[in-house]
Amino acid sequence: MTRIVALDTSDVRFPTSLTLDGSDAMNPDPDYSAAYVRLRTDAPDGLEGHGFVFTIGRGNDVQVAAIRALAPHLVGRDAEELLADLGGVWRELVHDSQLRWLGPEKGVMHMAVGAVVNALWDLKAKRAERPLWKLLAAMSPEELVDLVDFRYLTDALTREEALEILRAAEPGRAEREAALLARGYPAYTTTPGWLGYDDAKLARLCREAVADGFGQIKLKVGADLGEDIRRMAIAREVCGPDIRIAVDANQRWEVDEAIGWVKELERFDLAWIEEPTSPDDVLGHAAIARGVAPVPVATGEHAANRIMFKQFLQAGALQVLQLDATRVAGVNENLAILLLAAKFGVPVCPHAGGVGLCEVVQHLAMFDFVAVSGTTENRMIEFVDHLHEHFVTPVEVTGGRYRAPKAPGAGAQLLEESIVEYTHG
Amino acid sequence: MTRIVALDTSDVRFPTSLTLDGSDAMNPDPDYSAAYVRLRTDAPDGLEGHGFVFTIGRGNDVQVAAIRALAPHLVGRDAEELLADLGGVWRELVHDSQLRWLGPEKGVMHMAVGAVVNALWDLKAKRAERPLWKLLAAMSPEELVDLVDFRYLTDALTREEALEILRAAEPGRAEREAALLARGYPAYTTTPGWLGYDDAKLARLCREAVADGFGQIKLKVGADLGEDIRRMAIAREVCGPDIRIAVDANQRWEVDEAIGWVKELERFDLAWIEEPTSPDDVLGHAAIARGVAPVPVATGEHAANRIMFKQFLQAGALQVLQLDATRVAGVNENLAILLLAAKFGVPVCPHAGGVGLCEVVQHLAMFDFVAVSGTTENRMIEFVDHLHEHFVTPVEVTGGRYRAPKAPGAGAQLLEESIVEYTHG
Numbered sequence A, B: 001m002t003r004i005v006a007l008d009t010s011d012v013r014f015p016t017s018l019t020l021d022g023s024d025a026m027n028p029d030p031d032y033s034a035a036y037v038r039l040r041t042d043a044p045d046g047l048e049g050h051g052f053v054f055t056i057g058r059g060n061d062v063q064v065a066a067i068r069a070l071a072p073h074l075v076g077r078d079a080e081e082l083l084a085d086l087g088g089v090w091r092e093l094v095h096d097s098q099l100r101w102l103g104p105e106k107g108v109m110h111m112a113v114g115a116v117v118n119a120l121w122d123l124k125a126k127r128a129e130r131p132l133w134k135l136l137a138a139m140s141p142e143e144l145v146d147l148v149d150f151r152y153l154t155d156a157l158t159r160e161e162a163l164e165i166l167r168a169a170e171p172g173r174a175e176r177e178a179a180l181l182a183r184g185y186p187a188y189t190t191t192p193g194w195l196g197y198d199d200a201k202l203a204r205l206c207r208e209a210v211a212d213g214f215g216q217i218k219l220k221v222g223a224d225l226g227e228d229i230r231r232m233a234i235a236r237e238v239c240g241p242d243i244r245i246a247v248d249a250n251q252r253w254e255v256d257e258a259i260g261w262v263k264e265l266e267r268f269d270l271a272w273i274e275e276p277t278s279p280d281d282v283l284g285h286a287a288i289a290r291g292v293a294p295v296p297v298a299t300g301e302h303a304a305n306r307i308m309f310k311q312f313l314q315a316g317a318l319q320v321l322q323l324d325a326t327r328v329a330g331v332n333e334n335l336a337i338l339l340l341a342a343k344f345g346v347p348v349c350p351h352a353g354g355v356g357l358c359e360v361v362q363h364l365a366m367f368d369f370v371a372v373s374g375t376t377e378n379r380m381i382e383f384v385d386h387l388h389e390h391f392v393t394p395v396e397v398t399g400g401r402y403r404a405p406k407a408p409g410a411g412a413q414l415l416e417e418s419i420v421e422y423t424h425g
Helices: A060-068 A079-084 A086-094 A107-127 A132-137 A141-146 A159-168 A173-183 A199-211 A225-239 A255-268 A282-292 A306-314 A330-344 A357-372 A416-422 B060-068 B079-084 B086-094 B107-127 B132-137 B141-146 B159-168 B173-183 B199-211 B225-239 B255-268 B282-292 B306-314 B330-344 B357-372 B416-422
Strands: A004-013 A033-041 A048-055 A185-193 A216-220 A244-248 A270-274 A297-299 A381-383 B004-013 B033-041 B048-055 B185-193 B216-220 B244-248 B270-274 B297-299 B381-383
Touching: A004 A060, A004 A416, A033 A060, A033 A107, A048 A060, A048 A107, A060 A107, A060 B060, A060 B107, A079 A086, A079 A107, A086 A107, A086 A330, A107 A132, A107 A330, A107 B060, A107 B107, A132 A173, A132 A330, A132 A357, A141 A159, A159 A330, A159 A357, A173 A357, A185 A199, A185 A244, A185 A357, A199 A225, A216 A225, A216 A270, A225 A244, A225 A255, A244 A255, A255 A270, A255 A282, A282 A297, A282 A306, A282 B282, A282 B306, A306 A330, A306 B282, A330 A357, A357 A381, B004 B060, B004 B416, B033 B060, B033 B107, B048 B060, B048 B107, B060 B107, B079 B086, B079 B107, B086 B107, B086 B330, B107 B132, B107 B330, B132 B173, B132 B330, B132 B357, B141 B159, B159 B330, B159 B357, B173 B357, B185 B199, B185 B244, B185 B357, B199 B225, B216 B225, B216 B270, B225 B244, B225 B255, B244 B255, B255 B270, B255 B282, B282 B297, B282 B306, B306 B330, B330 B357, B357 B381
Parallel strands: A185 A216, A185 A381, A216 A244, A244 A270, A270 A297, B185 B216, B185 B381, B216 B244, B244 B270, B270 B297
Antiparallel strands: A004 A033, A033 A048, B004 B033, B033 B048
């Protein structure tokens, strides 16, 4: 028997605020951080499961404390038994009746469950000697729906409906896997668009994005309308008419303000308006979507759980669903969200950037292509060229496409020396 | 000048799971706990500001860590300046751009802000030698709206509309304050209704509730329909037809299940159905409200913030609004919620029980009566007869009514010996 013998945590913070990488209308000076967890076993293979929650600095210690609070659920237990029933583990962690009070199913405690669940998936994938996307894509529809907790979803998606979606995608799995390995998965880049960059840097980075083969870029907006118009004009001129340009307000606006602001920007041909207002405001987003149509509304990186996504879909409050690798309770909940998106026919364009979000979320998008939605149409993964050098298996993005990772695991593992160098305090 | 010289925290846990007090369909064995904070100043008066987040056991340490993360915002600062602008302090704490990422505005980090904000209000009220409700009820409409952050609310409630509501309630303030001091504020009791109690205890506690003058009791339901029908029959028989009986499912159901279950119980004449499903599910509650009408839907103790309440009101998803003293970011956000409820004409019946929730939330309901809604019609505060003995100023509930507290402060202060005896670990 293999036992989990330790759940170790680290408070890792990168001083990104010094360069204004990552500056937007709500987050002027983030220090990209990871509340990091590793699970160790007594197996002679020495394999570990790594996971993290992405934060932007202060409070990363609180997030680490929340992850540590889950240790009694795992340490000392049979790893094989746990890894054979990750649906059961998810339920046990999310529905711990005392810990649940701290959310429920949202915020620090919920994200902590996500980190631990993702670390278990990393361990499972490494033991299977497969990248996570491929491990998931090889599971049967029945095995996959067993991973999902349909509690609070059945008015929009039942287990039977989820099974149908997965069964319908079974036939082409092998062809799509081959296509993915050959051509990769589409990406778009946010690298040019941070508010802290001056015009020359904006123009240069737009030019480089086009030259690098990206079909879409994204600009941060929302702090000053005149500035936004000026920056959009530069970006549109440099990129030309054929590159899609999305804009991201990072929750800056009221409902009416969002509609008015987007009307002023729509002349630049917007791919989508992202996070126009509070991520909790389903009805507000629905009103904005009606008000700015046909410009699509995109959101999701701060949506707390599958229940919020369900409502955004039910209300027509988003037209582009941006799941996040570390905001919800890990792979299992993101599988529920992918199934919801497939049910409603809404494209998923995952949020990435930060620390390691690209590395982790690509597995979900690629699995979705092979085994859930079966398409990359109108879908792409965000890419930001930051901090990849700290990962054991950094993403490979070339020609505007994510290349399918082949290394075993879920992609979350930081280099030992990076952990040591950037451990806080 | 008076400086804040310390923010001290304690992890206080009461072993309530031993007696099944507080057992419901989702929380079988809570250990009622307080993530406790006290603010100390260098003033010779020795006055301290006390506040807490109520939790149910495991994870209370995580909540304490989150409160401690706010210390750099307060320690060393001028107390008089802070207390003179609690609206500004609220914005500073809630919108700290790095800490905000951990919610935003929900869960552990948001509740931590609530504890600290409430501790500041406690200090302010003690320095003013007034109970909190009276301190608030003496503020002008302009001063009160300055406490509220209208961000993400303006599509439902503007600052001007809030001012109108408060101005409309100004004329009768003195008479209502006198009435409150003379007659108290209506209460209902949940003491009889916990799932862990046997039939004899249920019947005895129902009988005692009626004898004590309560006009409404509440029963926990949702684990087993047959059991619920049996227990409701006992309660209705003991109470007779004139006592209102509410039921509380503690988030146990799916949408359709909730409607079907309530249909089976409505023959017992339900005062309301509380927390039928996920507290995040605005659209689900709206569907349930339509499906079980005219039985009112009550919820709010787990609603994460004012933005969720806004949507519940916009969607007709609740007919009874149950604000909670420690779930949202303190007095300021609860003032926003009281104003939203007044705007939509929905009665507020605060959640209480737990540790100290009765002691704290009564101030908000009484302030609402004097200065916001101006009425107690269809309004009452929950009462559970647990753990009051640990407070410096325990609630006084007689004849089914909360008696208006007269001691200075916000009611949150635990006895020193209780903190020492029940500090965890």
